[in-house]
Amino acid sequence: MVSTQSLAALFDPGSVAVVGASATPGKIGNIIVSNLLEAGYTGKIYPVNPDAEEILGLPVVPHTTELPEGLDLAVIAIPPAAVLEALENLAERRIRAVIIITAGFKEVGREGYYLEQEITRIAQENGIALLGPNCLGLISTGSNLNATFAAGYPESGHIAFFSQSGALCVSILDWALGNNIGFSRFISLGNKAVLNEAHMLEYLADDDQTNVILGYIEGVSDGKHFMESARAMTMKKPVVLIKSGTTASGAKAASSHTGAIAGSDQAYDAAFRQTGIIRVHDVASLFNLATCFSTQPLPEGPNLAIVTNSGGPGILAADATEKSGLNLASMTSESLNELGRILPPYASLYNPIDIIGDATAERYAKALEVVVRDEMVHSVLVMLAPTASVQVDETARAIIDVSKKTDKPVFACFMGDMVVGSGKRLLQDASIPVYSFPEPAIAGIEAMYEYTERRKRPAPAEICIRRDIDAARQVIADARKRGATEIVEFQAQGLLKAYGLPVPSTELARTSQQAVEAAERIGYPVVLKIASPQISHKSDVKGVRVNLEDSSEVVAAFMDITSRAQRLRKDAFISGCLVQSMAPSGSREVIVGFKRDPQFGPLIIFGLGGVYVEVLKDIATRLAPLSLDDARQMIREIKSFPVLRGVRGEQPVDFEALQEIILIMAQLALDFPEIDEAEFNPVLVNPDGAVVADVRVILAPPEGAPDTEDV
Amino acid sequence: MVSTQSLAALFDPGSVAVVGASATPGKIGNIIVSNLLEAGYTGKIYPVNPDAEEILGLPVVPHTTELPEGLDLAVIAIPPAAVLEALENLAERRIRAVIIITAGFKEVGREGYYLEQEITRIAQENGIALLGPNCLGLISTGSNLNATFAAGYPESGHIAFFSQSGALCVSILDWALGNNIGFSRFISLGNKAVLNEAHMLEYLADDDQTNVILGYIEGVSDGKHFMESARAMTMKKPVVLIKSGTTASGAKAASSHTGAIAGSDQAYDAAFRQTGIIRVHDVASLFNLATCFSTQPLPEGPNLAIVTNSGGPGILAADATEKSGLNLASMTSESLNELGRILPPYASLYNPIDIIGDATAERYAKALEVVVRDEMVHSVLVMLAPTASVQVDETARAIIDVSKKTDKPVFACFMGDMVVGSGKRLLQDASIPVYSFPEPAIAGIEAMYEYTERRKRPAPAEICIRRDIDAARQVIADARKRGATEIVEFQAQGLLKAYGLPVPSTELARTSQQAVEAAERIGYPVVLKIASPQISHKSDVKGVRVNLEDSSEVVAAFMDITSRAQRLRKDAFISGCLVQSMAPSGSREVIVGFKRDPQFGPLIIFGLGGVYVEVLKDIATRLAPLSLDDARQMIREIKSFPVLRGVRGEQPVDFEALQEIILIMAQLALDFPEIDEAEFNPVLVNPDGAVVADVRVILAPPEGAPDTEDV
Structure with missing residues (x-):
């Protein structure tokens, strides 16, 4: 178990040692110290290096053994062979958290694998929150902490991001810098020797600085831990993940339909669905949802109102809405009357509400006030095309005003770039998600609505199934004794009975005469099925006959089924036929x-x-x-x-x-x-x-x- | 019919009259003249205005009747009531093409509708290529022609765009200005009184300046004309369209399954599929495909090779590829050997080819040269994450070099924005599509591959079905005579026979005795079906019995079917039952x-x-x-x-x-x-x-x- 104190020391350390700090510009050990300084970290920094006296103006500690006791965080960037000893020394100095930047562990083969196991053991024995190895590091904007060797430091914000891929970390950091995306925490998980995605969910769900959690994972380290963390966490904050490697090839050949159809990606889908995690499939969607969730309140229902100054764009937005799980809101008659008074004669009062091409900012404001007040409306999308008479900035300000006065989520789509650019920036600065085209806006609102619905659902109730577990165990033990790897048909009946499962009346008949007797006990019409432990897919040998209504039909069917099976499957031992009651019609x-x-x-x-x-x-x-x-x-x-x-x-x-x-x-x-x-x-x-x-x-x-x- | 000469006069006019030109800045009639001048139009411009002497330095013609004969193009921006007379005068002056900017025609009701009909008539009688009314106008960058009242003039390029929505025109124009998208032609169709999407396809398919055609339509004016144009045109150039209004409500209640399931959107889907038009559902996809088609050669097959400097991004690209219609290319053993020689030991030689995080531009160049040479590879995506040792600009130049030496399409994904920005610009300038994340790149390559496949398909062969059309006509005439609106069951048998359709042996039995006789002629087992002109869905009244094996079963089934039908459908006239041969098993x-x-x-x-x-x-x-x-x-x-x-x-x-x-x-x-x-x-x-x-x-x-x- 990793303690909350250790995690706090990792995310918001009061002091940081850099093991492998370097005075040579361009070296990773230099970049880390320089990144810490440039981000304005105010805690104490201890560069550790046996050869240097001063690094970037900071006094140097020659060896890990000489560090003060009880430091919060150490960042390790030394060759892999030296990591173990450094970690042991740090553990002795009672360090709380460690980031191992160094690569060369389990990702490079057997030797690295054992080295990593040692690292895990030491960290766990000493209660150290260990991030990595083989990672980029960690950023906490709230503490001005940039404990990475990445180029660039993001704005502060309310989005936390963790990633199993360091390359994706640097890519997204670089992209965020160009797109004004701010982060609270930015975490590179690396090999996940100790800390994994489940720990991140647990910590970030209670993190004041974070209001939406994003992540990229290629797999989870511990399915059970993950399920337990995620379920509770998603009730607190939205969690949006990309799980890559969706097309796992080389899955083990499966012997049932279930096995053949449900692969590991379905298991992830189920895990995400059951825990309330929102799964997306590309990075653009990840950040679109992050922006929506981190800036707007949740919609209370599915009804979206679209206000537009032009028909074509309105239709595009309506099309996207109808393809989504949202509805085009039907407004109350009071609102329609009110809109009728406010808007010019050619305006369309019905959703999408087309306030037509010469709409001023004032007309937008008036229409929006009516729309957000309407109890049938749960969210609003404001569309603007740069028509000749458009008032871009004034309209943006009108939207911001309306948004401030309502607790419903408001989104904007300013179609274009140059003319509408200044309005977009105003909206962004006021935390209103704004788009060039309507489709991603609709996708964002839909995800927020689904999350709202999910949170409303009651906690899953525990189910207790009454069963005779000893009887069931006996059936399995018997099968084992026979050396069987499958339990089918008649032998499985005991299992069904033990679980109280309803079964059709069934008897095994070894001869056609026994079949007729069984049919008469069960009552006509009956079904006959081939009984053979070697024949799993009965229809492959035409081994099933239904609706047999008298003894002559039963005899004929028995003969036909068994002889065909014997002919087609010479390897199979034919026990006879099962005689079953017919399912009622309408089954x-x-x-x-x-x-x-x-x-x-x-x-x-x-x-x-x-x-x-x-x-x-x-x-x-x-x-x-x-x-x-x-x-x-x-x-x-x-x-x-x-x-x-x-x-x-x-x-x-x-x-x-x-x-x-x-x-x-x-x-x-x-x-x-x-x-x-x-x-x-x-x-x-x-x-x-x-x-x-x-x-x-x-x-x-x-x-x-x-x-x-x-x- | 609109002649090619008239269309040429519209798109590349030698002279332009502006009817309703104005000296007052901000008025539409002033903006149009100013736009013509600012775009650098070199033909003669004739502002027409009864009151002004000079507009923006140009001498003014007081009246349309005083314009020289045989001008190429007139742009009309005067009130709707005056348009008809102006058009008549222009027709008399033998004008070749007219753009009517003015709104207030069929979009505003009955009066406007008739006015527009007059306009259509005059244009058609005089062979005038008429664009609009109620439109933004037309841009032809090749002729430096900006005959619109839009703000902004796009770069020249090879993309033609037409749109039924003027608002979408201005939005896209504004967006294109901010995203360096160039156009050859940019056309606002307006009400389509004469020229419609089909004319655009015909003209643009043969237009030297255009190599990909984009459009936004809400519907087509003439389905037959559209189908004829589009089929031939898509063989010449890719055509990518958005058709909005996909969720047509209020469709007529249909009386068959076919009617209930297939709506007008399916008809558009079929029309696009059969003519080879690529349908997309959002503006971002429209321009993504335009960029791909206008810059890269078509891939000869589905096999994509991915070269990356990092694992995570490589997996994302591989996931997107496996979800698409493309394949991850399997390279030849020669290539694999070659890559093994070039790349460091931890590199992954198999697609995605991971040349790992410390890859230099030179390593990219060497790997790419091997990959593009491989005959199993049809297209290449180069991924770059901004790792610590990345050489952004040099790698971009290496990609450009390789791309110049191959006739296979090359795409790039430089993950990020700030660090990788300069490399992205180099690639864009060299006409290599470049993305921040892999998914849209894969979508672009997939669309190009599908278009290639489509073009390879042979032209559809004419099918002639032998039939007795007179006999068929007689069946319909008989039904008409009876006042029937439906032909079902027995009465339709004549129709089936006329078309040589295979039918099961069928006889109508009015009594159970007739049913037995029919069954004996046809041969057991038989099927019995209720026969009533009022009962369409036979299973609603359990009106079908199959597998009847002897006369007693036939009699019982006949009684049961007819009595139940009479009880459940008191309104229905019951003719009896149809007796049919059973379909063979395996049907x-x-x-x-x-x-x-x-x-x-x-x-x-x-x-x-x-x-x-x-x-x-x-x-x-x-x-x-x-x-x-x-x-x-x-x-x-x-x-x-x-x-x-x-x-x-x-x-x-x-x-x-x-x-x-x-x-x-x-x-x-x-x-x-x-x-x-x-x-x-x-x-x-x-x-x-x-x-x-x-x-x-x-x-x-x-x-x-x-x-x-x-x-």
Whole structure:
């Protein structure tokens, strides 16, 4: 555990030692000292160097052992081989925080990997907040701290940014300098030997100087820690992340649909969704959202009003709105009457409100006052095209005035650059997000609205599934004893029963005569399915017959199924056929499954059966544990949800029953880490209930067994 | 028809009259003259004004009747009431082209509408190329012509832009001035009384000064003319358009699936796709593509090589590439060996090629030379992050050098702004598109690749469908005689036969006894379907029974179907049941239909039956006439195509048979303008053929009949 005190010493140190400080201009150890001085750091700086007496006017300490006790922060920029000893000395001097700039650790191979492990151990044993190694350093504008070797120091602001890529750090710093983006904290994570993205979220969520948290990650160090931090943090502040490497190739060949469809990127998507993190896919969007969140209040709802002095740009904004999750606000009749009085005859009172090309700043002001007052309006976008009679600066000031008087978010789109440039700068200085074209404005408002909705949702409730865990354990133990790696069909029935899952009446028939007897016990019509541990995909061998209505049909089907299977799959042992009751008419097939993500644990999937999942990849995913709300959302967010709700007068299926099956799958995944993947496929759901008609459970190789990849 | 000579007089006039020229600064008639002079127009300028003697140093002509004969262009900026007479006078003086700046025509109501019609008539009778009214005017940088009242004059360049929105014109002009975008032609179309987007495409496609055409349209004036121009024009030059108003509300309630799903925006999408126009949805993308197309050669294939000095940015670029239609190029082993020799040990030779953080300009140059030479590489993106040892300007020059020596397109992404700014400017000046972040670069390269592919495709072949058009006409005439507005089921069989469409054996049975007789003629198993002109959606009344295997099943099904229909639909006349042969197993259901778009004519749709079309809106659309390639593509571009190709070892369906049915639908739509909508639903397609199992044809109201909306 890293203590809050150590983190405070890292972010706002009262003193900084620079281990490897140099008197030679251009050397990293020189740039760091010079950056500290230039940013106006007021704490004490201790350059450490055995050979120099003075560096940039500061007295030099010859060795880490001679540093005063209890310093806050040391920045290390010496060759990798010397880092370990320096860190040990610093630990002895009871340093609180360390940044290791030096590269040459786990990123360069085996030796560096072990060296980094040592560093981690020392830091953890001594409660040191350690950033890096292999990083650019850290900037805290509030403390005038530039503990990096980067060129350039950003303006102060309320955006915190952390990044796993040092190159992206320098790029974004350089870009921010040219685009007047200010930061509270700017952190290069490097190899994350100790401090990782989860620590950043925890610290920054309570940081007074930060009101929006941005980050670039290529992966998380600890999925469980990350999930725990992120969920609470996003309730405090918006967190916007880029997760790169979305197209992970070389994923392990999977043996179920669930495994084949849900990759590690889906696990990240689920983790972000469940913790309320906003995921974006490019740097421009990252900073667009940062600007929106850090300058404007959150919208209370989805209704956007657009005020424009021209038709074409208004249509572009309306198009973007309709494609988003926002609505074009319908205003009250009082507002419409009021606008009718204020505006000239050709103006359009309906949203987008077109106050036409000769609109003065005064007309903008009057119209905006009516619009922001309207209770049906939750946010406002003001569009301005540089028409002949436009009053750019005056209109900007009018927007600023209106914005000051309302607690609704206000955005501006001044279309153009030269003529409208001075107005844009006025708006920027007054913290009103301003754009050249409407689309990114709409994207920003939409993200803010979604964040608002997310925060309103109640905290996820704990779900307890009643189950006979000993019985379930026995089923798995039996399978292990048989040397099985999969539990399917009849053998899995015990597992289903242990979890109280509804199943269709099923009997195994080894002969056609047994099949007829079973059918008569179950009641016609019945379904016959091939039963063979080697045949997973029954339809591949046409191993399923439905709607068998009498004994002669059952006999014929039994013969046909078993003989075909024997012919097509000579390797397979055919146990016979399963005889099952028919699902009621109006049933729909769904799949519920999970696979175990190496980082985040069980990833639960839900989708409609057959081609919906296989061809259209129309699935919903969540990480276990699930809340009731997660299960509810999963059912509703697939594209083919209308099929479950019922098309053409069909009855909706039993959503409660379906939710429960999803929750049970999550419980099963959490109960048995030795299950790698599991799938209920199909689950037959109808208006009055749901049954699990088939199941596959894939076990992890027993401990001590050789990994299949090594064989 | 507008002649090329008239258009040439509009775009590059030897003389310009300004009707409504004014000596008062700030008036539109003064700004226009001043803009002409300031842009350095060298032809003769004739200000027309009854009261002034001299305007901005030019001698004034008192009246349009006193202008010399045969002038090239007149710009009219006088009140709307005076425009008609001025235009008549100009026509008499045999003017070639006219721009009407004046507003107050069809955009303000009925009177303006008729005035505009008069203007159109006069222009057309006299062969005048007329731009406007209600427009900003026209800029031709090649002729130093600024015939607008806009503030600011753009740099010259090779991009032509036309827009239906004047406000967007001024906005983009203002934005272009601040972003160094040059134009060849800049055209405000206004109300399009004569000249419209199709004329622009025709003229600009042959314009030497233009190499890429951009436009903003809210709709086209003449769908047929537009389709004809655009198809040929996009083979000459890339055309990139924004079509706004994508979410047309208030579409007429439609009576078929086709009608409900395919809106006017789909028709535009189809029109753009079939003519090779590139559609974008925001102004930033419009100019990004313009820059790419106007500066770089087209890539010969999809393989992109990324050269970077840092990992994180390289991953971002690779992510964007994998999400696009491009591939990360796999280089030849010779290149890999060569790179291995040139690059330091920690470099990554595989795409993205990471030449690591200490890369000098020389290392960039050497690596790039190997990469562009590789025959597996079709385009190159060079990424640079401002690392400590970066050589910004030298690297920019190295990229420029390599780019000069290759005919492959080269793009740059210099991540940042301040440190990398000078390098960006060097690249821009050398016509290499350069970005701050990789995503828009990838979007640009992808669009260029798609355009290249499109141009390679052979011209669409004419398709002739053999049919008995007289027989078909008779079926429609019979329906008309009965007063029917729909032709369904049995009555439509004649139509299907006339077009040689394969149908399942079908007989109408009025009694259960007739049904059994029919089933025995057709052969078991059979399908029974309710037959009633009032019941379109048979499944709503459970009016279909499949797989009936003997006479008792047929009798029971007949009774059940007809009695249920009578109970549920008391308004319906029940003719009996249709008896049909069963589709072979392995059949899949698809829908083929058309609806008539008011602008573009018949819009053909294709999709998988049932929820695929209804819930998932998974359809392909094209405008008739169709080429064989169109039909082929339609089948392949739906998301659920794998269902047709066969999943899990299923045989693929008979694509040829399906193509033919789609082509026949297009032919039917073209043959009978009196058909509003038609739908083959379902078409049962199996590996050995396809049959049209059901059909609905909706007739337009007979001429002279009151419009149903007026009733």
